[in-house]
């Protein structure tokens with residue numbers, strides 16, 4: 349027997365049509381067994397649905413449940429001391445060169461038990477989902493050995509189960525060179541390709557594979573090795589590319605048909621064109637731009653002109669973006685990068701879903717998609733990106 353409900357009297361930001369936000373005034377929705385069966389204006393409701401049990405949304409704004417498509421929220425410890433160092437003039441690269449940065453988090457993450465890591469990460473996860481987020485991507489990359497990468501990814505899966513929120517995991521073994529491989533980056537890449545990634549895949553712990561292509565991390569050649577292995581295993585790819593310099597990571601990601609290339613402050617026209625051609629999503633991360641006091645803006649106009657789909661995400665991590673607010677991320681995307689509030693909202697719904705390869709299930713409100721919504725105490729959708737430090741969520745509706 350199917351179980352259907354009529355959700356009535358909402359302003360629905362479907363994020364589908366050409367209309368701004370795909371907005372439907374006086375909207376109604378029929379949900380059957382967790383899927384959207386009908387959507388439109390209440391006055392057009394087919395008679396077969398008129399007798400369904402009804403929930404009145406009292407004129408509030410309904411959006412797709414938001415999606416944070418790039419986080420590193422599972423980690424041990426804190427990097428507040430580095431924040432102080434940076435404020436005194438040290439750069440992110442200098443701190444990383446001195447063995448701080450990612451490696452300092454690797455140390456605290458390795459030292460934490462699975463239970464401790466879970467307990468430390470849960471408040472960050474809760475902070476993110478409290479703002480209407482129904483899907484969170486979580487990367488590994490602070491373990492950098494078999495045991496600790498698996499530990500991180502298990503914690504990520506467990507967070508999703510604990511809160512009944514979708515978690516998509518990405519294996520980020522190629523994030524930094526761990527101390528035991530200092531000066532042996534190629535040997536480390538061989539190790540993750542031959543031992544860690546296959547074991548992670550065996551336990552079904554990775555929904556995608558990510559890498560950090562940068563002078564302070566891995567070259568395009570090293571990332572290609574990881575991607576070759578990834579294609580053999582049939583997993584999708586993502587890449588941290590052109591964050592601090594341009595190594596050609598975006599072109600590489602596009603050539604492998606990656607789901608997304610992320611950061612992209614230093615991307616050039618070649619990279620933009622390659623991404624447009626492959627349909628690779630650009631995930632912009634204003635929290636990292638802000639925290640590192642970056643001055644080089646990602647080339648928003650060039651990306652839009654070429655038709656590259658644009659997502660945004662918190663990049664929640666202890667070093668370059670200690671941000672657990674997707675709404676503030678939307679605000680920063682507008683204020684810092686010049687995105688419109690509508691682009692910001694599609695960047696955390698429709699396009700974020702595409703960046704995770706789940707665009708056929710979630711990210712918009714249309715027939716055939718899952719019933720996963722956020723209901724807001726706001727009058728117009730632009731308010732979601734407009735405020736800072738205020739959470740107008742009325743209710744999550746995940747059927």
Ligand code: NIG
Nearest residue numbers: 450588636663665666667668
């Ligand atoms: O997305 N760029 C590489 N990785 C993270 C930073 C991680 C860290 O500093 O701990 C990022 O910004």
Ligand code: FE
Nearest residue numbers: 418420588663
């Ligand atoms: Fe990141």
